[in-house]
Amino acid sequence: MPYRILDHTADIGIEATAPDIPSLFSEAVRACAAVILDAEPAQPRGSVPVAVEADDLGALLAALLVEALWTFESTSRLPVAAELEVSSTTAAGTLGVVDDVTIGGPAIKAVTYHQLLVERTADGWRAQVFFDV
Amino acid sequence: MKTRSVGPYEWEVPLGEVAGMRVPGRVFADADMLAKARDDRALEQVANVATLPGIVRASYAMPDIHWGYGFAVGGVAATDVDAGGVISPGGVGFDICCGVRLLRSDLTLDDVRPHLVELARRLGERIPRGVGTKGMLRLDREELAGVMRDGAAWVLAHGLGWESDLERCEDHGALPGADPDAVSDRAFDRGAPQCGSLGAGNHFLEIQVVEEIHDAAAAEAFELSAGQVCVMMHTGSRGVGHQVCTDEVKSFDKLMHRSKISVPDRQLACGPLDSPEAERYFGAMAAAANFARANRHALAHETRATFAEVVGRTADDMGMRLVYDVAHNLAKIERYLVDGRERNLCVHRKGATRAFGPGHPELADRYRAVGQPVIVPGSMGTSSYVLVGTDEGRDKAFWSTCHGAGRAMSRTQAKKRMGGYQVKAELEEAGVLVNATHPGLLAEEAPYAYKDVARVVDTCEGAGLSRKVARLRPLAVIKG
Numbered sequence: 281m282p283y284r285i286l287d288h289t290a291d292i293g294i295e296a297t298a299p300d301i302p303s304l305f306s307e308a309v310r311a312c313a314a315v316i317l318d319a320e321p322a323q324p325r326g327s328v329p330v331a332v333e334a335d336d337l338g339a340l341l342a343a344l345l346v347e348a349l350w351t352f353e354s355t356s357r358l359p360v361a362a363e364l365e366v367s368s369t370t371a372a373g374t375l376g377v378v379d380d381v382t383i384g385g386p387a388i389k390a391v392t393y394h395q396l397l398v399e400r401t402a403d404g405w406r407a408q409v410f411f412d413v
Numbered sequence: 414m415k416t417r418s419v420g421p422y423e424w425e426v427p428l429g430e431v432a433g434m435r436v437p438g439r440v441f442a443d444a445d446m447l448a449k450a451r452d453d454r455a456l457e458q459v460a461n462v463a464t465l466p467g468i469v470r471a472s473y474a475m476p477d478i479h480w481g482y483g484f485a486v487g488g489v490a491a492t493d494v495d496a497g498g499v500i501s502p503g504g505v506g507f508d509i510c511c512g513v514r515l516l517r518s519d520l521t522l523d524d525v526r527p528h529l530v531e532l533a534r535r536l537g538e539r540i541p542r543g544v545g546t547k548g549m550l551r552l553d554r555e556e557l558a559g560v561m562r563d564g565a566a567w568v569l570a571h572g573l574g575w576e577s578d579l580e581r582c583e584d585h586g587a588l589p590g591a592d593p594d595a596v597s598d599r600a601f602d603r604g605a606p607q608c609g610s611l612g613a614g615n616h617f618l619e620i621q622v623v624e625e626i627h628d629a630a631a632a633e634a635f636e637l638s639a640g641q642v643c644v645m646m647h648t649g650s651r652g653v654g655h656q657v658c659t660d661e662v663k664s665f666d667k668l669m670h671r672s673k674i675s676v677p678d679r680q681l682a683c684g685p686l687d688s689p690e691a692e693r694y695f696g697a698m699a700a701a702a703n704f705a706r707a708n709r710h711a712l713a714h715e716t717r718a719t720f721a722e723v724v725g726r727t728a729d730d731m732g733m734r735l736v737y738d739v740a741h742n743l744a745k746i747e748r749y750l751v752d753g754r755e756r757n758l759c760v761h762r763k764g765a766t767r768a769f770g771p772g773h774p775e776l777a778d779r780y781r782a783v784g785q786p787v788i789v790p791g792s793m794g795t796s797s798y799v800l801v802g803t804d805e806g807r808d809k810a811f812w813s814t815c816h817g818a819g820r821a822m823s824r825t826q827a828k829k830r831m832g833g834y835q836v837k838a839e840l841e842e843a844g845v846l847v848n849a850t851h852p853g854l855l856a857e858e859a860p861y862a863y864k865d866v867a868r869v870v871d872t873c874e875g876a877g878l879s880r881k882v883a884r885l886r887p888l889a890v891i892k893g
Contacts, residue, residue, distance in 0.1 A: 285825070287823040287825050287826070288480065288823060289453045289455075289479045289480040289820050289821075289822070289823055290479060290480065290481060290486055290820045290823075291481075291482060292823075292824060292825075334663070335666075335667060335670070338679070339663065339666060342663075343663070346659055350599065353545065353603065353652070354602070356545070383544055383851070384853065384854075385854075386613075386614060386824060386854065386857060387544045387612070387613040387614055389507050389508060389614075389655045390507040390655045390658060390659050391659065392482040392483070392503075392507075392662075392680050393482075393483070393503070393662055393666060393678075393679035393680040393682065394481075394482030394483050394503075394678055394679070394680040395678065396679055396680075410482055412482060412506070412507045412508075412655075413614060413824070
């Protein structure tokens with residue numbers, strides 16, 4: 281399972297796994313969309329450019345998810361994947377988006393740094409992010 | 414996590430439970446609430462907050478405590494402004510100045526009953542709500558900066574609401590020190606279309622009836638009496654607050670590396686109160702807080718107008734005056750005696766409500782003799798309460814009390830128990846009309862997902878944090 285939703289008393293979290301960091305970040309975007317939809321997201325039908333900077337991989341992933349949520353809020357196009365080039369402090373490329381989505385899950389207010397994690401595992405990489413809902 | 418009883422409904426988390434604790438944790442709870450807080454890791458978060466530089470007395474938790482992000486929800490932490498204290502944007506939260514406003518009226522249940530279905534329908538139409546919905550006011554950048562500076566007074570100056578609303582509002586409707594220049598362009602972009610909107614999630618507007626009076630003298634001062642119809646609204650600073658917190662947690666996370674401050678959870682990112690970052694955050698936080706006050710002020714205007722349209726009397730004739738407007742996510746500079754010395758403290762309340770006792774000079778004349786009204790919303794379909802601050806609350810937890818029932822169950826667990834449409838049917842069976850944009854999502858906010866609010870407010874009273882004044886029963890719920 282490349283992503284799963286994590287239970288939290290008031291909010292909601294995601295865990296993503298992937299063999300490399302660009303795929304990990306794409307899975308995290310997909311997991312975020314799954315929370316909003318409360319369903320498995322469709323394949324992307326378009327793309328929008330994205331570029332973020334941060335001091336470490338955890339903050340970089342948080343910044344990417346902030347951009348994904350802003351894209352949805354400002355354009356109603358929901359990011360469901362990402363194609364990125366990622367360094368230790370930058371991520372740039374495109375967010376794959378879908379249009380005309382039906383919201384089935386809670387409204388995400390923000391991306392938190394609570395227990396924020398991007399770490400190497402035996403099989404690749406794992407990320408954990410909690411959202412304020 | 415070890416705890417020991419230190420008084421009625423009062424428990425201490427001793428120093429050393431988390432490395433770097435500077436003060437103990439202090440939890441106001443009964444034994445069951447304490448066990449739940451331990452199970453859902455909220456106690457660990459109380460201990461984590463106790464590591465913040467400059468924290469004084471204790472890291473406090475109110476009876477509605479539950480696991481949050483960084484701070485527990487229901488947490489109170491005060492840091493010494495002049496002795497190395499810090500401010501933490503995570504200790505305020507993303508929904509800056511989320512809070513509750515209560516309108517009272519002279520209408521009785523008999524007056525309202527023939528109109529109730531139409532009131533719920535028209536409020537549903539007129540109150541902007543739900544994800545992505547535009548608010549009542551469309552503001553350009555200059556107007557939005559005015560809202561951020563002047564809060565409810567800006568909306569009043571533009572013809573909405575009553576002059577008397579301001580004195581019945583925490584901070585008289587505007588937190589001093591707001592700096593719109595400290596707010597990012599994106600926060601402006603997010604806020605511009607959202608002023609005068611309810612939002613989604615646990616935010617709501619409810620028509621309620623006063624079911625029981627517990628404190629006749631305070632109720633008289635608050636103009637509340639049994640059988641009277643009221644309207645309660647719960648919302649906050651919408652995208653402005655969310656963006657300010659997002660921007661500032663990132664900024665303080667960087668500052669911590671430079672300041673060599675270490676905390677157990679990155680969401681506790683903080684910085685010295687005398688740093689430029691703290692000054693900017695405080696200005697931006699106050700700007701978002703004032704947006705929230707303006708937001709609730711505008712919604713109260715729309716509520717009065719809807720009642721006037723449906724009932725066929727003016728809002729003035731129906732006596733639809735404000736009881737009070739409280740924040741439950743905010744940091745404020747307040748003055749307290751600590752270890753024999755008067756100090757300026759930065760009091761973070763994250764899911765906790767300020768509850769000044771009788772005689773406090775900041776209270777409006779009409780409330781000074783009895784104390785500050787505290788509005789505590791119940792979970793959807795259960796009672797809500799009006800409380801009042803106490804003398805002893807000052808020394809208990811820097812004049813703070815609970816903010817609601819507090820979640821007891823995750824959203825996933827709540828949805829497994831029953832579907833949203835079934836929750837709606839059961840509420841209506843119990844006599845509560847429900848008007849929701851997404852009925853399917855109601856299960857996440859179902860009454861059974863929350864603690865028993867009656868036990869929460871009783872525990873606050875038993876611990877001396879606040880006293881009960883009135884209990885209100887819901888008649889109709891408007892949800893985003």
